[in-house]
Amino acid sequence: MSYVHLYLGLGLLLSVWMFFENKWHEKKNDDALKNILRSTAVHKPHYFEGVMSEFIAPILFFAIGALVWPGLLFLKLKEHGDLFQREKTGWPEEPIFEMHRRNLIEKLTVQEIEEREIVRDPLGAVPVLPFGHLNKGWRKFLDSTGTNFELWSFSAEWAPWGGPELRKGYVQVHQGEIGSYFMTVCREIEKAPETKSLRKKWMRRLTA
Amino acid sequence: MTAQIPERLRYQGEEYAMCTNPLSDYFLMGGESPNFEMNCTALWRGYVGSWEIVADRLYLIGLNGSLEGGRKASLETVFPGFSRRVFAHWFSGKIRLPQGRQLEYVHMGYGSTYERDLLLTIERGVVTQQTIKQNGTADLDAPDGYGVAAMTIFSEKSKE
Numbered sequence: 186m187s188y189v190h191l192y193l194g195l196g197l198l199l200s201v202w203m204f205f206e207n208k209w210h211e212k213k214n215d216d217a218l219k220n221i222l223r224s225t226a227v228h229k230p231h232y233f234e235g236v237m238s239e240f241i242a243p244i245l246f247f248a249i250g251a252l253v254w255p256g257l258l259f260l261k262l263k264e265h266g267d268l269f270q271r272e273k274t275g276w277p278e279e280p281i282f283e284m285h286r287r288n289l290i291e292k293l294t295v296q297e298i299e300e301r302e303i304v305r306d307p308l309g310a311v312p313v314l315p316f317g318h319l320n321k322g323w324r325k326f327l328d329s330t331g332t333n334f335e336l337w338s339f340s341a342e343w344a345p346w347g348g349p350e351l352r353k354g355y356v357q358v359h360q361g362e363i364g365s366y367f368m369t370v371c372r373e374i375e376k377a378p379e380t381k382s383l384r385k386k387w388m389r390r391l392t393a
Numbered sequence: 394m395t396a397q398i399p400e401r402l403r404y405q406g407e408e409y410a411m412c413t414n415p416l417s418d419y420f421l422m423g424g425e426s427p428n429f430e431m432n433c434t435a436l437w438r439g440y441v442g443s444w445e446i447v448a449d450r451l452y453l454i455g456l457n458g459s460l461e462g463g464r465k466a467s468l469e470t471v472f473p474g475f476s477r478r479v480f481a482h483w484f485s486g487k488i489r490l491p492q493g494r495q496l497e498y499v500h501m502g503y504g505s506t507y508e509r510d511l512l513l514t515i516e517r518g519v520v521t522q523q524t525i526k527q528n529g530t531a532d533l534d535a536p537d538g539y540g541v542a543a544m545t546i547f548s549e550k551s552k553e
Contacts, residue, residue, distance in 0.1 A: 310452055310480040317482050318472060322423025368422045370517070372486040 193251045200250025203257060204243060280345055284356060284363050288341035295327065298336060298355055302369070316369070326355075326367040334359045339366065342374060349374040395434040396500050399539055402490060403445040403454075409511070410539035412491060412503035415484040416442050416453065416471075422483055427470050428461040440466055444481070446513070449520040451481040451488075482518040491539050494531035507531075507539070 250257055304317030311317040330336065335358040342351050351372045357364035399410040417438065420426040429439025440458025444451060454477065458466040469476040493508030506528050514522035 304480070304482045306450065306480040306482070308447065308450075308452070308478060308480070310475060310478040311482060312474075318419070318475075318479065319422055319424055319483055321425065325423070369483075370485045371418050371421055375487075 196251035196254030196257075197247060199254045199257060200247050203250070203261065204246055280343075282341075282343055282345070282352065284339060284341050284366060286363070288339045289337040289356070289358070289363075290340055291338045292358075293336055293338060293355070295336065298338075319369075323367060326365065329365055330357050331359065334364070347373070396498070396505060397438075397502055398433075398436045398441060399503065400441060401443045402488070403443070404490070404513075405446075409490040409492075411444060412489040412539070413487070414438060414442075415444070415451065415481050415486075415488070415515075416440070416456075418486075419471075419481075419483050424471070424483070427466060429466060430459045430461045430463070432459065445478075446520060451484060451515055451518050451520065453479040453481055480518055481515075484518055485516050486514075488513040488515060494533075494535040494537050495540070496529050496531045496535070505539070 299315035302315045302323075303313065304311050304315075305313055306317075312320060314320040316323045337356050337358050338354070339356045340351070340353045342349060344350070351370065351374050352368055353370035354366055354368040356366035399412050400414060402409045402411040431437055431439045440456055442453055443455035443457070445454045446452070453468065453472075456466055456468045456471060460466050460470070467476070468479060472479045489503070490511040490513070491505070491507035491509070492511055496506040496508060499505045508528055508531050510526040510528065512524045512526055513520050514524075
């Protein structure tokens with residue numbers, strides 16, 4: 186048996202093993218994920234797409250796999266390596282939202298807040314309570330509010346990873362110190378579009 | 394990060410891919426989140442919500458996902474007592490509904506661009522404005538409509 190036959194044989198074995206391992210796990214994870222994917226499908230697969238995915242794609246995978254199997258092996262090992270690395274190092278931490286005194290708007294009582302925050306819906310798709318579906322969160326927030334705490338409405342802008350954001354809601358203030366908050370609005374602030382002249386200005390600065 | 398499977402929105406008799414996740418804001422604002430299971434890199438959030446706009450109000454009308462342990466998630470899981478429809482009063486911001494052919498595929502989040510974006514401005518669950526943003530003209534053979542090119546589906550083994 187030549188080295189070429191050995192190389193191709195090993196590749197074929199590896200690609201067949203990877204293909205059926207993938208199929209097996211797919212079947213094991215079937216229900217929930219496939220339901221999700223089916224629910225997002227915008228069109229029924231064409232007959233040709235079925236033939237393609239069931240017969241032609243596996244044959245192509247075996248043929249190509251037999252040739253480039255060291256690459257497949259590398260990807261497989263990398264997949265396990267990446268999962269291991271992610272578990273080891275975790276994700277980098279996102280900036281934390283902080284509020285300042287300038288963000289405070291108005292001092293209010295619980296009753297005043299609850300009156301203005303009752304949510305109603307003509308189709309009855311919300312409990313008629315302060316903050317509607319978020320009422321449980323509001324109750325928890327009140328439970329953590331001491332009797333000598335003040336409640337203030339707030340509005341604050343900040344810049345997390347995704348871009349600038351506007352946050353509004355109510356915050357505890359105790360002896361001048363800002364405490365926990367309950368959010369009622371969290372909205373992305375639109376960035377001004379980058380114009381050609383602005384881009385040119387930056388390019389000039391960079392190349393100067 | 395992989396391109397993400399979108400939410401779905403029924404609006405004015407049409408079905409749209411919706412590149413905004415209003416339920417993420419709900420969880421951020423203190424709404425209780427069940428532990429969704431992430432099975433796939435194209436669905437980091439672990440669920441797909443079906444939404445509808447009726448009389449200018451945004452409603453969540455379905456939820457498809459799985460929870461840790463393999464249990465199926467539904468609307469009732471997140472909003473007990475509201476199994477058919479939930480008014481999204483917590484959401485303020487823009488909803489992006491990409492339309493037309495693909496201009497550029499970006500394999501990250503909802504980064505891909507399309508010929509047009511139908512943008513709905515929502516204030517506390519109520520539609521206040523509708524605009525169409527023209528992004529350009531795509532090649533005639535470009536894919537039509539939102540799509541995710543590739544994803545990794547995690548096996549139980551690799552998650553262990």
